[in-house]
Amino acid sequence: MNAENAKFHVAFFNQLVLTTYIRGIHAPISYQQAIMTSQGSSEIKQEHAAVTDSVNSTDDGYQVLTIINRETGETIVIKKDWTDEEEQRLVRKLDFIITPLIFFGFFLLQLDRGNIANAYTDVNLINMLELNNYRINIASALFSLGIVIFEIPFNVALQRVSPSVFLSFQIFAWSLVATLQSQFTNLAGFYVTRFLVGALEAGYIPGCLYYLSTWYKRSELGLRHTLFFYGNLTASATSGLIAAGILRDLSGVGGMSGWQWIFFIEGIVGVGFSFIFFAFLPDTADHPAAFWNRRWFYFTKEEARILRDRIYVDDPAKSVSTRKTNHKDVWETFKKPIPWLHVLITISSMQTTAALSSYIPLIIRSMGFGVFESNARSSIPQWCSMVLILLLSISSKHIKPRGGSIAFVLIWQLAAQIALRELPATASPTARFTALCFLVTAVANGHILNTSWLSVNIKSPRERSVALAMLIMAANIGGICGGQILRDNDRPLYRKGFLALIVLDVFSVLLVFFTIWYYYNLNRKLEKLHGKEELVDEEEEKEKETVESLHETVYVGFNTSEVMDKEEEENTFVRKPKYRYIP
Structure with missing residues (x-):
C-alpha cells in the first residue's frame, strides 16, 4: 500500500x-x-x-x-x-421566476430607505421637527446602526428558515414600519422609526445574494447580482419622480402633508407585495416551490436534479451547504484576510454614497431649483448610473484583472469629487448640477462590483454567506461615518466635506490595487502546488x-x-x- x-x-x-x-x-x-x-x-x-x-x-x-x-x-x-441547451433553457426559466421577485423586493427596500431624502424637501417636515444637518445625520446613523447590529444574525437565521418565509417576513415588517412613519409627530418617533426600518431591512441584501448563489454558477452570478442591484438603482432613479408627483398633487389631501403621503403610499405597497413574494418565491432545487406549496412545482424532478447538480459541478463546496451556518463559521470567516480586504474597500468607498444619500435633493435645491424640480432632477444621475453599471457588469468578465473595473469606477468618483469641490462659488447652477450628476453616476457602483468580486472568490457557501453579510455591514458602517461628513457650517459648497471624501477615495483605490496583487500572490502559491493553470x-x-x-x-x-x-x-x-x- x-x-x-x-x-x-x-x-x-x-x-x-x-x-x-x-x-x-x-x-x-x-x-x-x-x-x-x-x-x-x-x-x-x-x-x-x-x-x-x-x-x-x-x-x-x-x-x-x-x-x-x-x-x-x-x-x-x-x-x-444533460446538454448545454437543456441547462440554458432551465436558467432562462429560473431567471423569469426569481429575478422579478428579488428585484422588486430590493426596489421597495431602497424606496423605503431613500424616500427620507425626498421628504426632507417638504418644509412641513423640516419645521415640525426643526431639522438641521446634525439631526439629519443622527437619523442616518441610527438607520445604519440598525443594519449593522442585525445583519449577521438575520443572515444566519435565513439559512435556518425557508427563504420564502424569512425574506417575505422582512419585506412585510420593514414596509409596515415605513408606512407608520407617516404618523410620527416628534423627533423621538422620527429616530425610532428610522432605526427600526434599518434593523428590519438588515439581512435582505446578503440573504438574496446567498440565495442566488444556491441557484446559479459562479460564471452566472455577476450578471444576476447586477440585475438584483438594478432594483436598488431603479428605486433611486424613480423615487425622486414619484416624490415630486406626491408632493405636488397630494400635499394637504386628507389632512396629511406631502411627506406623510410619501411614507404611507410607498410603505403600503411593500406590505401588499410581501404576500406575493411569499406565495411565489421557490426555496431550493430540492423543493422548487414556495415553502407552503407541496403540490405545484416550477420544475420537474429531473429539471430540479439538473439545476442542483450543475451547481455542484461548478462549485463542489456547495454540496455541503446542508449544514447551517453557526458561530464557528462566523469565526472562521472573521479569521480570513480576503473578506476584510473587501470590507475595507467598502467602508472607505461607500462614505461618499452615505454622505450624499440624504442630501442630493437638498443640494440641488440649494442651487436655486424649486421643490418639484429638485426631486425630479435627483433622478437624472440615477438613470445614468443604471447604464454605467450594466456596461461594467457585462465587461467585467472580460476585463483582467476583475478588480480593474472597481478601480475605474472609484477613479471616476474621485475625479468628479475634485471637480465639484474646485468649482468656484460663482459657477452656474447648470455647471454644479452637471458635476454632481457625474459624481452620483459613479457612487455605489463600486460596491456592487466589489460584492460580485468577493462572491466569486469565496468557495464555501457558509463562509460566502457570512462574508457577504460582513460586506453589507461594512457599507452601513461607512454610512454611519459618511453621514457625519457634510455639516451645517460647511454648506452650501461643502468644501471641507468633499476634501475628506477625496482622501477616502484615494485610500479606496489603493486598497483595490493591493487586493488585486494579493489574489495574484495567492495564485502563485497555488501554481507552486499544482502547476500553472x-x-x-x-x-x-x-x-x-x-x-x-x-x-x-x-x-x-x-x-x-x-x-x-x-x-x-x-x-x-x-x-x-x-x-x-x-x-
Missing part, C-alpha cells in the same frame, strides 16, 4: 458514513465500492485507455464528478448527462476538455486530516487543483 492510499484509508476509517448520488437518487454504497471508486479515479489519471473503457461502460461517456465530504464522509457522484471562462474551459477530465475527484468540507497541506486549502474548503482566485 503506497503512501497516498494509506492516507486515503485513514481518512475513510475516521468517517465511514458514505452515500452516493447517481442520477438524482441517493443510495448507500459499501466501503469496498468507495475504495474501488477512489482507486478507479487514480487509474483514470494514469492511463487514458482505462478512462475511456471505464466511462463508456458505466456512464456512457458522460463527465463524472466524485465529491468526498471530509466533514461527514459522504460521497456524491454526479453524472453530467490559466484563468479561462466557462466556454474556453469546455473546449479544452479531454478524456482525462471526464472523471475528477474533489474533497470538500473542513480539513480534518493532518496529512493535508494547510497552505493548499487556505481560504477555500475545496481541494481542487484547477481552482484559481479571480484578481
Whole structure:
C-alpha cells in the first residue's frame, strides 16, 4: 500500500458514513465500492485507455464528478448527462421566476430607505421637527446602526428558515414600519422609526445574494447580482419622480402633508407585495416551490436534479451547504484576510454614497431649483448610473484583472469629487448640477462590483454567506461615518466635506490595487502546488476538455486530516487543483 492510499484509508476509517448520488437518487454504497471508486479515479489519471473503457461502460461517456465530504464522509457522484441547451433553457426559466421577485423586493427596500431624502424637501417636515444637518445625520446613523447590529444574525437565521418565509417576513415588517412613519409627530418617533426600518431591512441584501448563489454558477452570478442591484438603482432613479408627483398633487389631501403621503403610499405597497413574494418565491432545487406549496412545482424532478447538480459541478463546496451556518463559521470567516480586504474597500468607498444619500435633493435645491424640480432632477444621475453599471457588469468578465473595473469606477468618483469641490462659488447652477450628476453616476457602483468580486472568490457557501453579510455591514458602517461628513457650517459648497471624501477615495483605490496583487500572490502559491493553470471562462474551459477530465475527484468540507497541506486549502474548503482566485 503506497503512501497516498494509506492516507486515503485513514481518512475513510475516521468517517465511514458514505452515500452516493447517481442520477438524482441517493443510495448507500459499501466501503469496498468507495475504495474501488477512489482507486478507479487514480487509474483514470494514469492511463487514458482505462478512462475511456471505464466511462463508456458505466456512464456512457458522460463527465463524472466524485465529491468526498471530509466533514461527514459522504460521497456524491454526479453524472453530467444533460446538454448545454437543456441547462440554458432551465436558467432562462429560473431567471423569469426569481429575478422579478428579488428585484422588486430590493426596489421597495431602497424606496423605503431613500424616500427620507425626498421628504426632507417638504418644509412641513423640516419645521415640525426643526431639522438641521446634525439631526439629519443622527437619523442616518441610527438607520445604519440598525443594519449593522442585525445583519449577521438575520443572515444566519435565513439559512435556518425557508427563504420564502424569512425574506417575505422582512419585506412585510420593514414596509409596515415605513408606512407608520407617516404618523410620527416628534423627533423621538422620527429616530425610532428610522432605526427600526434599518434593523428590519438588515439581512435582505446578503440573504438574496446567498440565495442566488444556491441557484446559479459562479460564471452566472455577476450578471444576476447586477440585475438584483438594478432594483436598488431603479428605486433611486424613480423615487425622486414619484416624490415630486406626491408632493405636488397630494400635499394637504386628507389632512396629511406631502411627506406623510410619501411614507404611507410607498410603505403600503411593500406590505401588499410581501404576500406575493411569499406565495411565489421557490426555496431550493430540492423543493422548487414556495415553502407552503407541496403540490405545484416550477420544475420537474429531473429539471430540479439538473439545476442542483450543475451547481455542484461548478462549485463542489456547495454540496455541503446542508449544514447551517453557526458561530464557528462566523469565526472562521472573521479569521480570513480576503473578506476584510473587501470590507475595507467598502467602508472607505461607500462614505461618499452615505454622505450624499440624504442630501442630493437638498443640494440641488440649494442651487436655486424649486421643490418639484429638485426631486425630479435627483433622478437624472440615477438613470445614468443604471447604464454605467450594466456596461461594467457585462465587461467585467472580460476585463483582467476583475478588480480593474472597481478601480475605474472609484477613479471616476474621485475625479468628479475634485471637480465639484474646485468649482468656484460663482459657477452656474447648470455647471454644479452637471458635476454632481457625474459624481452620483459613479457612487455605489463600486460596491456592487466589489460584492460580485468577493462572491466569486469565496468557495464555501457558509463562509460566502457570512462574508457577504460582513460586506453589507461594512457599507452601513461607512454610512454611519459618511453621514457625519457634510455639516451645517460647511454648506452650501461643502468644501471641507468633499476634501475628506477625496482622501477616502484615494485610500479606496489603493486598497483595490493591493487586493488585486494579493489574489495574484495567492495564485502563485497555488501554481507552486499544482502547476500553472490559466484563468479561462466557462466556454474556453469546455473546449479544452479531454478524456482525462471526464472523471475528477474533489474533497470538500473542513480539513480534518493532518496529512493535508494547510497552505493548499487556505481560504477555500475545496481541494481542487484547477481552482484559481479571480484578481
